[in-house]
Amino acid sequence: MNRRDWIRATAAAAAAGFAPGFVGCGVRESGSGVDPEPTVRFPGKVEMRVINDRPPCLETPWRFYREDFTPNHAFYVRWHLQAFPTSIDLASWRLRIGGNVERPLELSIDDLKKMDRTTIAAVNQCSGNSRSLFQPRVTGAQWRNGAMGNAKWTGVRLRDLLKRAGLKAGAVDVVFDGLDEGPLPGVPDFLKSLKADHALEAEPLVAFEMNGEPLPALNGFPARLVVPGWYATYWVKALTKIEVWDKSYDGYWMAKAYKIPANPRANESPDRLDAKIEPINRLNVRSFFTSPDRGSIVVSGTPITLSGIAFDGGSGIKRVEVSFDDGRTWRETMLGEDHGRFSFRRWKLEWTPTEAGERKLLVRATNRSDETQTADPIWNRGGFMRNVIESLAVVVV
Amino acid sequence: MKERMRNAGGFPLVATGALGILSAWVSYLGVRDYWDSSTPNVPEIVATNVLLPYEEVHIPDGPNRVVFQTSCVICHSPRLIFGQPTISEAKWLEVVNKMVATYGAPIEPEDERKIVAYLVSVQADRGDR
Numbered sequence: 001m002n003r004r005d006w007i008r009a010t011a012a013a014a015a016a017g018f019a020p021g022f023v024g025c026g027v028r029e030s031g032s033g034v035d036p037e038p039t040v041r042f043p044g045k046v047e048m049r050v051i052n053d054r055p056p057c058l059e060t061p062w063r064f065y066r067e068d069f070t071p072n073h074a075f076y077v078r079w080h081l082q083a084f085p086t087s088i089d090l091a092s093w094r095l096r097i098g099g100n101v102e103r104p105l106e107l108s109i110d111d112l113k114k115m116d117r118t119t120i121a122a123v124n125q126c127s128g129n130s131r132s133l134f135q136p137r138v139t140g141a142q143w144r145n146g147a148m149g150n151a152k153w154t155g156v157r158l159r160d161l162l163k164r165a166g167l168k169a170g171a172v173d174v175v176f177d178g179l180d181e182g183p184l185p186g187v188p189d190f191l192k193s194l195k196a197d198h199a200l201e202a203e204p205l206v207a208f209e210m211n212g213e214p215l216p217a218l219n220g221f222p223a224r225l226v227v228p229g230w231y232a233t234y235w236v237k238a239l240t241k242i243e244v245w246d247k248s249y250d251g252y253w254m255a256k257a258y259k260i261p262a263n264p265r266a267n268e269s270p271d272r273l274d275a276k277i278e279p280i281n282r283l284n285v286r287s288f289f290t291s292p293d294r295g296s297i298v299v300s301g302t303p304i305t306l307s308g309i310a311f312d313g314g315s316g317i318k319r320v321e322v323s324f325d326d327g328r329t330w331r332e333t334m335l336g337e338d339h340g341r342f343s344f345r346r347w348k349l350e351w352t353p354t355e356a357g358e359r360k361l362l363v364r365a366t367n368r369s370d371e372t373q374t375a376d377p378i379w380n381r382g383g384f385m386r387n388v389i390e391s392l393a394v395v396v397v
Numbered sequence: 398m399k400e401r402m403r404n405a406g407g408f409p410l411v412a413t414g415a416l417g418i419l420s421a422w423v424s425y426l427g428v429r430d431y432w433d434s435s436t437p438n439v440p441e442i443v444a445t446n447v448l449l450p451y452e453e454v455h456i457p458d459g460p461n462r463v464v465f466q467t468s469c470v471i472c473h474s475p476r477l478i479f480g481q482p483t484i485s486e487a488k489w490l491e492v493v494n495k496m497v498a499t500y501g502a503p504i505e506p507e508d509e510r511k512i513v514a515y516l517v518s519v520q521a522d523r524g525d526r
Contacts, residue, residue, distance in 0.1 A: 038476070043447040053452055054474040082472055087446040137482035139492060183472045186501015217445040252499070 044216045046074050051141045055079035055180075056218060059146035065290045065309055068337065068344055069121070070149035072211055077218045078126050078147065078232065080190045080253075082183035085238045086217065093222055095161075095206065099175070099243035102166030109222055112156050112208060115164075119154040120205065121343035122228035123311045124235055127258055127280050131383035136270055138383030145288065150311070150344040153226040155207030159200045161242070171196040173249040176225050179238040188252035192234050194227065196244070203228040203314075203342070206239060228342035229314030231280050231384075233258050254279055259382065266385045267378040282313035284385055285373055287320055287347070287365035289392040296394050303352040306333075306392075309344040310365035316341035318370075322349050323362040327375055327389070330364070341368075353396040361392045454479070459518040461511040468504045468512055469496070483520055489513045 039047045042056055051057035058077040064070055090109045098104040126147035128140055141147075162174070173193040180190055194204065205226040208215065215221045220237025227234040233253075260266040261274035266284075268274040287310035298304055310317045316338075321330035336346030353359065366372040377388035454476045456466060469478065484492075493509050493516075496502040504512070 038452070040450055040452055042450060050452070050476065051480060052474050052477040053449075053454070054476075056449065057477075086449060087444075089444045091443070132482070137484070139481050139484060139488070141477070142480050142482070182500070184501055184503070187472065188500070214442045217447045221442075221445045256499070 042077070042218060044073060044218065045077070048074070048077075049144075049146065051143060055082050055084045057141050058218075059143060060149055062146060062290070065288065065344075066307075068309075068339060068346055069151055069211055072151070072213055072216050072219065075124075075149040075151065075210070075216070075219055076126070076147050078141070079180060079218075079237070081180045081187060083181040085179040085221075088179070088217075088221060088238065090222055093240070095223060095239060095242070097161060097165045097242045097244075100168045100171050100246045101162075101244050102168060103164075105161070105165045107161075109208065112206065112223065115156045115160060117154055117156060118205065119152050119209075120203065120226070120228055121150065121152050121339040122203075122226060123148060123150045123283065123342060123344060124226075124232045125149075125283055125286075125311075127231040127233050127384045128382065130386040133377075133386060134379060134383045135377070136379075138381065140383050147232075150309075150339075151210045152212065152339075153205055153207040154209035154212070155205040155223065155226065157202065158204040158206055158225070158242075159202070161206060162199060162244070165244075167196070167200075167244060168246070170246045171244050172247055173245040174199040175241075175243045175245055175249045175251070176234075176236040176239060177241040177243070178220070178224075178236045179240050190236070190253055191249075191251045192225075192236055193245070193249040193251070193254050194234065206242075229282055229312075231258075231283060233280065258384075260384055261380055265378050266380050268380050270379060270381075273381055280382075280384055283311070284387040285312040285317075285365050285367050285371050286310065286387045286390075287363045287373065288390050289361070289363055292392075292394060294393060298353050298394050298396055300353050300356055300396050303350050305348055306351050306361065307346065307348045308363055310347055310363075311342075311344050312365070312367040312371065314342050315367040315369040315371070317345040317365055318368045319366045320345070320347035321364055321366075322351075323364075324351075324359065326360065327362055353394075356396050359394050359396055361394065362389050363392070364389045457519050457522065459515050459522070461515040464508050464511045465515045468502065468508060472496075472500065472502065478516070479519070483524075486513060486517050489516045 038050045040050045041047045042058060045058065048058040048061065051059060056077050056079055060070060060074050060076040064074040093109065095107045126143060129143050129147035130145050131138055131140055132142040132144055174196055175191055175193045177191045182189060206223050207226045208223045210219060215224060223239050225236045225239055258280045259277040260280045261268040262276040262278040287308060289308045291307045306322060310320045320333045322333055323330045331349065333347040333349040364373045373387055373389045375389045377386060454474060456462060456475055490513050493512050497504050
């Protein structure tokens with residue numbers, strides 16, 4: 001370390017004392033006026049931010065996004081109904097496939113495991129991920145950005161199951177039911193549906209493994225639907241029934257909940273809600289910084305590696321760019337290993353900061369269909385599909 | 398003579414070799430599951446039974462606190478409610494109405510107004526967020 005380095009390091013240490021005030025995310029101690037965030041350790045999970053405890057809704061701590069695959073013990077959790085399954089015995093668990101089919105099936109986990117299996121890397125993101133960042137605010141689970149995760153899902157193709165049961169002519173919708181139930185008879189059971197054409201595509205799976213392990217109880221043990229490229233609301237957990245309908249399914253969770261304005265950005269005005277709405281469907285393009293941490297102190301003249309993740313609804317990420325001048329110019333980053341078009345895609349960029357002071361960096365991704373992110377956030381009544389250009393504040397010393 | 402000696406020595410050698418290969422194969426049968434799997438062999442999970450942690454959520458004092466407690470907490474944790482952003486009285490009424498009309502919460506219309514009063518009061522105490 002020469003004298004110059006020593007001065008820089010000392011300056012960095014001094015600046016660190018001021019940094020929390022600048023980034024607004026300082027240490028929250030008692031008496032500071034802001035209570036510490038509620039975090040709890042649930043079975044099989046690390047300590048996670050609790051959005052709700054009955055039923056559990058838990059947010060993934062940000063550091064886990066530095067890995068391409070989100071570990072099962074840190075994967076976010078979102079249940080809708082209070083009576084969610086905490087005890088399942090595989091000796092009696094069955095997956096029933098019925099409705100408009102030739103041969104109704106009742107399959108055990110062993111029956112499923114005997115069928116051809118496939119593995120796919122796919123992002124599972126809650127429709128309402130980042131809802132707490134909407135302005136004006138929207139009621140609902142107040143997620144920050146941690147209601148998403150990427151995993152390798154292993155299971156049986158949904159279409160293989162449907163073919164085994166034999167779809168009768170005129171199939172319109174395929175309806176999925178998990179073991180979770182409402183706490184009162186009046187609470188609509190959580191059922192979701194896919195169009196029959198979609199259910200017969202190659203991607204949707206009935207998965208029994210996540211990152212090479214059985215699904216955690218809180219993430220849908222013993223089997224869940226995996227709908228690559230689509231929001232997690234369709235990925236029914238603790239799946240127990242698949243029913244083929246010869247007409248449109250119109251249950252509450254499809255007809256009333258999880259609806260978005262039917263325009264390309266799912267955008268509407270709080271003062272004039274769109275009359276035309278549709279069920280939420282494919283993920284839009286997003287990208288994030290995962291390193292360095294927000295508010296980090298970086299030293300002028302010393303190169304550092306910026307990195308993060310990007311993903312979309314299945315076109316695949318074509319390009320990720322970072323701006324150092326509030327979006328006037330953009331520098332293309334290096335993309336990491338390609339785990340498939342539904343996965344997180346790592347990006348990295350070497351950066352040598354020069355001017356001392358507060359710096360705001362921006363990141364935006366573009367997919368292979370040339371869909372990208374914009375600086376103006378969308379708004380909609382459900383607080384769904386936020387995908388604004390994200391920023392990272394650092395202090396250069 | 399020379400030939401006989403060679404045969405006599407050859408047979409045990411072949412037999413020992415064959416026996417060696419046979420025993421290697423037999424022992425492979427025993428360990429092949431471990432040998433062939435690249436991942437460590439873990440016992441298969443046949444059931445799950447999780448005990449959820451219980452974290453008491455503080456329900457602040459306020460008008461009609463008991464009505465709130467007996468009506469709203471049957472179906473979900475109060476944590477979800479106290480985590481909501483600051484919203485208007487009209488919006489709270491809309492939320493409580495939805496609990497009754499959509500989710501079938503057994504709440505009398507008169508209690509709906511009491512619950513809204515409690516929510517607005519608790520929200521005012523904690524300030525905007």
